[in-house]
Amino acid sequence: xxxxxxxxxxxxxxxxxxxxxxxxxxxxxxxxxxxxxxxxxxxxxxxxxxxxxxxxxxxxxxxxxxxxxxxxxxxxxxxxxxxxxxxx
Numbered sequence: 001x002x003x004x005x006x007x008x009x010x011x012x013x014x015x016x017x018x019x020x021x022x023x024x025x026x027x028x029x030x031x032x033x034x035x036x037x038x039x040x041x042x043x044x045x046x047x048x049x050x051x052x053x054x055x056x057x058x059x060x061x062x063x064x065x066x067x068x069x070x071x072x073x074x075x076x077x078x079x080x081x082x083x084x085x086x087x088x
């Protein structure tokens with residue numbers, strides 16, 4: 001990813017982090033999964049409590065994006081921000 005693409009990803013993260021818009025849980029999980037995959041090498045999620053439903057949903061979301069490269073995940077994250085929040 002070029003420097004300008006990295007800057008676009010960082011701007012997308014900033015927009016998502018600072019938005020006052022509220023999203024359904026499934027959309028939030030997509031944001032979460034793309035961001036984690038884009039920013040960590042393995043995109044893994046360690047659960048603190050095996051009974052925690054939220055942890056299960058997060059882990060499942062990560063499994064769904066594990067085939068994406070970090071670059072692809074960054075691009076998907078940017079696309080989501082532009083779709084749901086606004087142009088970067």
